[in-house]
Amino acid sequence: MRLNAIVPNFKAETTQGPIDFYDWQGDSWVVLFSHPADFTPVCTTELGRIAVHQPHFERRNVKLLAHSVDELKDHVDWVNDIKSYCLDIPGAFPYPIIADSDRSLAVKLGMLDEENQNDPNSADTVRALYIISPDHRVRLSMHYPKSTGRNVDEILRVIDSLQLVDRKPQIATPANWIPGDKVMVVPTxxxxDLPKLFPGGVDKVSMPSGKVYVRTTTDY
Structure with a gap:
């Protein structure tokens, strides 16, 4: 799934009932993320922390959709474990988990590692994550190995960047950017045109090369 590729529509069984992905997505953004297996420690922390942060995703018009190659019954039982471990999950578990026991969706979306992708006995999904815009396009992807849990704050940070740049395409966000920090004016x-686009002002950084290409602003 390359950046800007269109995620194909699919039907799936989930812990919150059957879904047709395009209908389920509606006009929202989606974070679709896989985990290697139910009843495993790192995955329990990931799904728990993402559940705790669900209100932050909702404020950004983002729906959450988890995935693994386990059976639906295992998902349902495991959700109870996650809620027991992460006591700060408010109310019911807030997002669905796809059951993909035949691995068909995992293969279609490129969620398996290279070595084991053709071995149904060992081909658990890696920690693949896609941020999908309302037009069904992959806007950002992250792939982590089984041994490394993801950072929920980073997921939220990149959503903020993507949505900001969609609103104002004349800017880009620099390394370590968080909302409120300066952004970069794109070279094009x-x-x-700067006074009209950025009436609050733009700072220019002098470089030894003499080229002026680092222009920053807080006017966004």
């Missing part, structure tokens, strides 16, 4: 914006 001409200097003469």
């Amino acid at each position: 914006v001409k200097d003469e």
